[in-house]
Amino acid sequence: MSPQDFDFIAQLLKQRSGLTIGPDKAYLLESRLNPVARKHGFNGLTDLIQGLRLRGDQTLTRDVVEAMTTNESFFFRDTKPFDQFKRLVLPHLLEKRAAKRSFRIWSAACSSGQEAYSLSMILKEFEAKLAGWRVEMIATDLSTEILDKAKEGVYSQFEVQRGLPVQLLVKHFAQEGDRWRIAPDIKRMVTFRTFNLLDDPAPLGQFDVVFLRNVLIYFDQPTKTKVLERVSRQMAPDGFLYLGGAETVLGISDKFQVFPGERGIYGLSAAAQPRMAATA
Numbered sequence: 001m002s003p004q005d006f007d008f009i010a011q012l013l014k015q016r017s018g019l020t021i022g023p024d025k026a027y028l029l030e031s032r033l034n035p036v037a038r039k040h041g042f043n044g045l046t047d048l049i050q051g052l053r054l055r056g057d058q059t060l061t062r063d064v065v066e067a068m069t070t071n072e073s074f075f076f077r078d079t080k081p082f083d084q085f086k087r088l089v090l091p092h093l094l095e096k097r098a099a100k101r102s103f104r105i106w107s108a109a110c111s112s113g114q115e116a117y118s119l120s121m122i123l124k125e126f127e128a129k130l131a132g133w134r135v136e137m138i139a140t141d142l143s144t145e146i147l148d149k150a151k152e153g154v155y156s157q158f159e160v161q162r163g164l165p166v167q168l169l170v171k172h173f174a175q176e177g178d179r180w181r182i183a184p185d186i187k188r189m190v191t192f193r194t195f196n197l198l199d200d201p202a203p204l205g206q207f208d209v210v211f212l213r214n215v216l217i218y219f220d221q222p223t224k225t226k227v228l229e230r231v232s233r234q235m236a237p238d239g240f241l242y243l244g245g246a247e248t249v250l251g252i253s254d255k256f257q258v259f260p261g262e263r264g265i266y267g268l269s270a271a272a273q274p275r276m277a278a279t280a
Contacts, residue, residue, distance in 0.1 A: 001026060001029065001030070001045060001046065001049075002046075003023075005045075005046065005049045006023060006026060006029070008049060008052070008053065009029060009033075009049060009052075009064075010022075012052065012061070012064070012065070013064075013065060013068055013069075014220075016061065016065045016196075016198075017065050017068070017069045017142055017196065017198065018197060018198050018218070018219045018223045018227070019068060019069055019218050019219070020218065020219060020220045020223070021068075028068070029045065029068070030045060032067045032068055033045055033048060033064060033067055033068070035067070036048065036060075036063050036064055036067050039063065040060055040063070048060075048064075052064065062144075065142065066142065066143040066145055066146070069142050069143060069218075071109075071111055071214070071215075072111070073110075073111035073112055073113075073114045073115060074114050074159065074162035074163045074164075075114045075117070075118050075159075075160070075162065075163040075164035075168075076118045076163040076164065076165075077114070077115065077118075077163060077213070077214075078244075078245055078264075079163070080263070080264065081211075081213065081242050081264055081265070082118055082119070082122060084242075084262060084264075085119065085122060085209075086122055086125075088240075088259075088262070088265070089209060089240050089265075090122075090126060092238070092240075093208060093209075094126075094129060094130075096238060097133075097208070101132060101133045101134065102133060102134040102135070102136070103133075103135060103136075103208040103209070104135075104136045104137070104138070104205065104206065104207045104208055104209075105119060105135070105136070105137040105138070105207065105208065105209045105210075105211070106137075106138050106139075106140070106204065106207040106209070106210045106211065106234075107119065107137065107138070107139040107140070107190075107211045108140055108195075108197060108210060108211060108212045108215065108231075109140070109141055109142070109197065109212070109213075109214075109215040110139035110140060110141050110147075110150060110192070111141060111143075111146055111150070112149045112150050112155075112159075113139060113149070113150030113151075113153065113190070113192070114155075114159070114163075115139075115211060115213070116137060116139035116150070116190045116192075117153070117182055117186055117187075117190065118163075119137060119211075120137065120186045120187075120189040120190055121168055121172055121186060123135060123137075123189060124172070124185070124186065124189075135189070136191070137189055137190050137191065138190075138191050138193060138204060138207075139190050139191070139192050139193070140192070140193050140194065140195035140204070141192075141194065141195070142194070142195070142196050142197070144194055147192050147193075147194060150190075150192050151192050153181060153182035153186075153187045154176070154179050154180065154181045154182075155173075155179065155180050155182075156178065156179055156180075157178055157179070157180070160173065160180045172186050197215065197227050198223075198226075198227075200230060201230055201231065201233075201234050202233070202234065204234065205234070206234055206235070206236055207234055207235055207236065207239060208235075208236045208238075208239050208240070209239060209242075210231055210234070210235060210239065210240070210241045210242065211242045212227075212231060212241060212242065212243060213242055213243060213244040213247075213264075214244035214246075214247070215244075216228075216243065216244070216247045216252075217244065217246055217247055221252060224252050225252050225253055228249060228252060228253040228255060228256065229253065229255060232253070232255035232256065232268060235268055237268060238267065238268075239267065239268065240265055240266070240267060241256055241265070241266040241267070242264060242265055242266075243264055243265075243266065244264065245263070245264055247264075249266055254269060255268060255269055256268060256269055257269045257270070
C-alpha cells in the first residue's frame with residue numbers, strides 16, 4: 001500500500017468514525033479490508049482504495065468504515081464495572097429515582113451486544129426491587145452489521161465462554177447446536193440503534209448511566225474531548241459515566257470527576273452539574 005493510499009484511508013476513517021490509525025496499523029487495514037474488497041469485486045486493497053476515490057459509493061464507504069471500527073466484546077468484560085453497577089450505581093438509582101421510578105442506560109459503541117446483555121442480566125437479579133419501574137436501555141453502534149448480530153442475540157460457544165459465568169449461561173440462554181440464544185426476557189430489555197459517536201447524541205435523550213468503555217482509546221485527543229462534552233450534556237446531574245480501564249478524563253475533559261476510591265467510573269464535575277440541572 002502506498003503512503004498516499006494509506007493517508008486516504010486514514011483520513012476517511014477519521015472523518016467518518018473518529019478512528020485514528022497510524023502507519024503501524026497498515027497490517028490491520030490489510031486483514032480487515034481485503035474481505036471487503038472481495039465482497040465488492042475488487043482484486044485487492046489497491047483497487048478498493050481506487051474505487052473509493054472514484055465512485056463515491058456510500059455502501060462501499062460504509063462497509064470499509066464498519067470493517068475497521070468493529071471491535072470484539074465479551075460478557076462482563078473486566079468484571080469490576082459490573083460489580084460497581086450492582087454495588088454502587090443501582091442502589092443509588094433505587095434511592096434517588098424512587099419518586100419517578102424510572103432510569104435510562106446507554107451502552108455506547110456496544111459492538112455485538114454482550115455489554116448491554118450483561119447489564120440486563122444484572123437488572124434481572126433486581127427484578128423484585130424494580131417491580132413497577134420503567135428501565136430503558138439503549139445500545140448503539142456505528143456498524144449496522146454488528147448491530148444485527150446483537151439484535152439476534154445468538155453467540156458461539158467461544159463467545160459465551162468469555163466472561164459469562166456458567167450459572168448465568170444455563171439460566172439465561174438456550175442451546176441451539178453449537179450456539180447459544182439469549183432468553184427473550186433479557187433481549188427485550190435492550191433497544192439497539194445505529195449511532196455515530198461523532199454525531200450529536202441529543203436525540204437519544206437524557207441518561208442516568210452511560211457505558212462508553214474501550215472506545216475513546218481509538219480517538220485523538222480533540223475528538224475525545226468533543227465526544228465527552230456531548231455525552232456530558234445528555235447525563236443526569238447525578239449520573240454515572242463508565243470508561244475503559246485504559247481510559248481517563250484527566251487532561252481531556254473538565255466535565256467529569258472521578259469517584260473517590262473507584263476506578264473507571266465518573267460523575268459530572270461540580271462546574272458542569274448546575275448547567276445540567278438547568279437544561280434537564
